[in-house]
Amino acid sequence: MASEKITPPVNFYVLILFGLILLSLQLMSSAMQESSQLSAMYSWLLLFNALGSVVLLILVGANIVSLIQHTKRREAGSRLTTRMVSLFVVLALAPAVIVFYFSMQFLHQGIDSWFNVEIDRALEDALELSQASLDQRTRWHLKQTQQLTGKLEESSDSMVAADIENLRELSGASEMTLFSHQGRIIASSSINPGDILPSLPDEHIWLQLRQNGEYVALTPIHEEELMVRVIVTVKTTETKYLQALYPVPVRIADLADSVEFAFVRYQEMNYLRNSLKLSFSLALSLVLLMSLLAAIWVAFISIRNITAPVKELVKGTKAVALGYYDQDLPVLAQDDLGFLVESFNDMMHRIARARDETRQAGVEVENQRAYLETILANLTAGVISFDAIYKIRTANQAAYRIFHVHVNQFVGQTLIELVQSYAELAEPLKSIQRLLEQADDIWQQRIAFLGPNGRQELLCRGTPLFSQEGLRVGAVVVFDDVTDLIQAQKNAAWGEVARRLAHEIKNPLTPIQLSAERLQHKLADKLELADAVMLQKSTRTIVQQVEAMKEMVDDFSEYAKPSKKQAVVIDLDLLIQEVLALYALKSGVRFIADYGIGSQLIHGDPVSIRQVLHNLIKNALEAIGSNGLIDISLHRVQKNNTDFIEIGLYDDGPGIKEDQIERIFEPYVTTKVKGTGLGLAIVKKIIEEHGGAIWIDTARKVGAGFIIQFPACNAEQL
Amino acid sequence: MRLLKSNKPSYCLLFVALFLLCSSLNTGYGAEFSAEVSQLESVHQGDSYALSAGVIYHLSDKAKRALQNGVPLFWDLHFKIQQHRDLFWNITLLDDVIRYRIQYHALLNMYRVRNETNGEITSFSTLSAALESMSTVTYYPTLKSADINPQNHYICYVKVDFDRDVLPLPLRPIAYVDPQWYLSSDWTLWPLKK
Incomplete structure (x- = not known):
């Protein structure tokens, strides 16, 4: 503390007033003497002291009322003030009353002793x-x-x-x-x-x-x-x-x-005996009353001054409890309470500083967390974290994109509980749950399942989390939908096969065909009829098979070459109408088309898209035979904030066997007696090259159904 | 004779203050024992005016007992003549006081009345005789004829004021609140006969 000056608890003016009261009482005491010159002023002094007592009584009463109100309102420091004032009043009143009682006794007995019968x-x-x-x-x-x-x-x-x-x-x-x-x-x-x-x-x-x-x-x-x-x-x-x-x-x-x-x-004295007693008692009572009232009043002021720092401390503490740390309480006196207030202020400054630092650190942590969340949200890989009992803690946006389930809405639940709501995800979720419970180290596994968009393949990687004490506190699973990647790898592999076939097989086919035709031409006239017939038959077979092989190689070439040759804006409903017009005269087949509302525009190669429609309709016609129904619907859907044009193509044919559903879009997979098995592979390749997707509508139980989605043409592409 | 009684409040601030403090004790307000101006007359004698007044003193038992026990009692007989004015304060032309002291002498068993104004002492064997000597003022000279304008209106005031401030100290607090010690009269008004 800079200064050790001790200030009195009451101010200078109060001391002057207190002195005046004492002076007035002394003057009245002097005026009680008959011989005193002040006796003429006795009445005025009595009146002055009586009025002083009334004023002090009002002051003390006002202080008591104010204190009661403060106590009722539970204001800071009011109870301490009440206790201190009560203690002071009791301590001051008890001896004063005792002294007053005995003084009165002595006074009355003293006056009575002046008079006796003998005198x-x-x-x-x-x-x-x-x-x-x-x-x-x-x-x-x-x-x-x-x-x-x-x-x-x-x-x-x-x-x-x-x-x-x-x-x-x-x-x-x-x-x-x-x-x-x-x-x-x-x-x-x-x-x-x-x-x-x-x-x-x-x-x-x-x-x-x-x-x-x-x-x-x-x-x-x-x-x-x-x-x-x-x-x-x-x-x-x-x-x-x-x-x-x-x-x-x-x-x-x-x-x-x-x-x-x-x-x-x-x-005269004998006559005035009772009046004298009354007068002295009145004066003594007045002195006692004024002294007590003045003391109580000064006690109020003093205690108020003493408790002022305590009040401030209580207020400050309440403010701190409410979170207001920027407290700077006034130091009212350089005493112990003043030191306490200074210490409180110092403590508050430290807490405020620590709070600011914590807040800053919190903001930084929050920024980091937001940054990580942003990264996680924008990851293509889904990330789900689990607690020690494998309940979901967090899940990012990619998890929704992959599973089409708002996983983060199931925080606090296990994956098994999620299965109850989404049965189609039972296979991957159960697999992940099982791996989480069994693995004690980092694990990785590819999980394939048939999702709402067809067959999906996930590459999952799980990492158990441990605390510093080695206790298992949770796990994190990162998974990625590698369906497209694997499909692309397959497509690339098949494309490479096609190119090699075209190169390694198609090139020798022409010499083979020419050689066979040459043999036919050279030897037909030189052989016996039977031999010539056999030669011709064999040569025709060779040529036919070579043609077939050429056709097959061409298909492979077609499959291998890129389909999106000339990208323009295509009105799908017009295109479908044109394609359906070619099959309209097909007897026994009924077409139902729903083109949706408005134009359904996509951006792509119209020849390739037309080929897709032809392939699918041909497959459907072949499936349903001479009589049947082909239902084509066209409408706009929104998926992951992206607009798609969805084509649904259904027939009422025999449908696709379940064991073929997963591989139906792979080359050389066909349900027909004739055919290369490249039709649907090419369809899928074209669609994917246009940024779309095709899958089999497994929910449909009658016939086969294909769902095709193309990205809708946005305004910038028009 | 027609007497006008004024109800002006007492000028004694002390009494007023204590009256407020002890109003519950002061309900009687001393009407029973207050003195009474029974007669007031103005006389024009030659070139001067004189006042004659009669006062009836009603001593309470406490006052009598105090007197019997040697306590001297003092009364002030106030004479006042004012020129009445309609729009302004009245002009006071005369404001005189005759102060009486009455005391019992045990040795002679007499009551001694002293006119403090002129020092005249008179002893009486009975209290009534002593009070009687204080009750009459005859031809008290007041104003010269030259001081009176016949066109103006003049009012005479007479009042008897018991002086409690000279009572023994122990009696004073009681005297301020006890109606038995209110031995004064109200102002009595009388037009000056020109």
């Missing part, structure tokens, strides 16, 4: 003591003021102001005021000369005063000052009221205030 009682007693002290002081001032009223009862109106002043100074009151029964100020004196208006009692005081005749109470004057307000009735002719305000000593007032403050504070 409550002590504070109440202290307050009561303060009240009693002040009450005693007020009663004393009441009594003091009541005593002062005696002096005022005797005071005249003109002296009342001075008396009030004196009494105030005497009693130590801070202010003394005399009111009339209606509440009008009669006289007033204050320790502070600047106070023009005395402190006036309110309506409640007046009401109480009129009911009870006196009033005494502690009155807060300013924020922290206490005064004892005493109002008593002055019994004169007209009822008057004397109000005296006595200051409470500062020390006593402070002590009382301190006791009251402590009592009120304790009372």
Whole structure:
């Protein structure tokens, strides 16, 4: 790896947000302190944290929903993320809940421990003591003021102001005021000369005063000052009221205030006990909730980052399983998973390279195979391969041409099974099967059989195939139809015989004939009649036999010489009509001709073709005698993608013996008493020289039937 | 006297937020314990205008108990006069607040009412007397006659707002969601008598 830099699993902004959450919680915790300046912001901080919790809850909820959907869809890495998140939540939640539970316990017990009955009682007693002290002081001032009223009862109106002043100074009151029964100020004196208006009692005081005749109470004057307000009735002719305000000593007032403050504070705290518990519990719960939610959210982000390479790996593996090797996964981090991803990428590159090489090799092998198949398909020799149990594996096109059976459709079957469908091929197929099973080495054998096109001769060569371990894994049989080749060899041999006969026999025949005629001419007159008759008879015999031999040699010459002398386009149906016209007057013979549809054109020598027709019709006429039927049909057939004009010539004569069928087209093979046996040999020779074929229709059971095929004349030859 | 009650939403965002959070707890919405402006009158005296208002405070049991246990309670009495405009926002000519504080003194067994605006302190032996002292505002001076155009239309607003933000901290979360702590009134509108 080029770089070893380790990146944190969460990004910078998440850390900032997490810090803000912690700061907010800290501020709220600080605001919980009554003395803190943040206490005024407590509500906003509480709201902010509550909203933060809601936002985090939504984020976590969205992540959970997304994770559930991914898990349901079986997306890559979702199950790993679920496991990791579940583990994290359990690990984080369990201790947090335990700490929360005990914190709540400690919190509640701690708050409860602040309060007890003794302190409550002590504070109440202290307050009561303060009240009693002040009450005693007020009663004393009441009594003091009541005593002062005696002096005022005797005071005249003109002296009342001075008396009030004196009494105030005497009693130590801070202010003394005399009111009339209606509440009008009669006289007033204050320790502070600047106070023009005395402190006036309110309506409640007046009401109480009129009911009870006196009033005494502690009155807060300013924020922290206490005064004892005493109002008593002055019994004169007209009822008057004397109000005296006595200051409470500062020390006593402070002590009382301190006791009251402590009592009120304790009372307030006691009252707020449950609210305090609730408030602290709420804050603690909020802290726990936010912390957990933030942790879970960050855990989601972190785990997503951690599992991202795993997801990519799973995706990559799936793609590889589907055959897509061109994977280049992003390396998200330079850690162990990053190294794993890099290794995966490297492995994929190697596999892709190997795949390309294999594919290339496969293409080459396929090309080679196609090339071999092309060669095999275009071989004139049939090739059939077999497996170890002699079932057909492959067969080329030539096998079809030779057997006229789509052998490659019988892959997986034995030749014996093929025989069941094609009985006419039973002989060669059984022979080949037998040789395959018996031979342990290369074998070669010529197999002759009577196929649909007449007698066929195959030259078969079999080669057993062995594995490297020496086990027999199959065999291959190569066979070729050598019928034409052998026939050509025979024809060549007979042609050579004919030429030699013509040369070696025909040449001496003329001198023999001339010598015989000369003997006849010279000796006829010189011999006795009987001798002359015998001479003449012998000479005639010699001449006749010489003529016969000449005729025979001529036939041989005819057989030996090439027939396709002048090739032109021949309309076979016209030619057949012309030939049949010569035999139309033959009594007792009925001709049936079917010329097919359209012109049947071939390319050849019309004289030779006419000779073929003459020979065959003559043979048929000789076979059927004076009465019979000769059926000639003419139509176009297609064979191996080549058009042929097929002539079928049938008679209802005695037919051809089976033992002669195979050799009927060879020279000197005849069923007639007279004849050289060269007729059908010449016919076959002419037909083959025109690229055609002739065979006996063995399927016909009545009379004899010949089938002749000539290559049809194509457009280029017209 | 005809009083117009406005149903404007509270301006307290905090309350709104917590109201949304705790709507299930806040179904009563404090109607039972909210203060009520019972009287509002504008008076033209000489070259100035004055407002007189009467307020009825309904203290819930929780509020009374808190007060008895030494928790001070604060109300703000808002006065506002706006010039009404048809096409634009109203123009605010006056926006005054009188802040009252009421606290129980255990030593003297009295309720002390302090007008935080002018510092005046009054003590009362009963809660009703203390609340009564806060309930009446008489001839509160508002605007000069010169500030009023007789051609325009002016509206007086009065509202009593209980300040929950100065309650002790532990009480505040409860006060935001408990209808017993909704002790404020709605705005009461009254046309300025010219």
